[in-house]
Amino acid sequence: MTDETDEPDDVLERDEMLALLEDGIEEAHRKVKSGRVYDAENEKVRIKWIRTLGYVAGQYRQLIKDRDLEEIEERLEDLEQQRGDQP
Numbered sequence: 397m398t399d400e401t402d403e404p405d406d407v408l409e410r411d412e413m414l415a416l417l418e419d420g421i422e423e424a425h426r427k428v429k430s431g432r433v434y435d436a437e438n439e440k441v442r443i444k445w446i447r448t449l450g451y452v453a454g455q456y457r458q459l460i461k462d463r464d465l466e467e468i469e470e471r472l473e474d475l476e477q478q479r480g481d482q483p
Contacts, residue, residue, distance in 0.1 A: 410459055410462070410463060413459060414456065414459055414460070417452055417455055417456040417459070418456070420448075420452045421449065421452050421453055421456060424445050424446075424448045424449035424452060425449055427442070427445040428442065428445050428446050428449055
């Protein structure tokens, strides 16, 4: 846990990572969209940006999925505790 918030460090790290990935996705998308092709070398660079965009988007999706699963697990635990407390 951190001193400043009640959130665990891994949640803050994930949020920071998501923010970085969002920035990377926006930058890669900008490069893909606005890149001009004057020669074959520029096209190779553009293709690398497209691949980077795909990879970063996949990492972003996985982090979101992990976060959602953790939230579901917490909700399930809460429900199980509530159910156990009732006669």
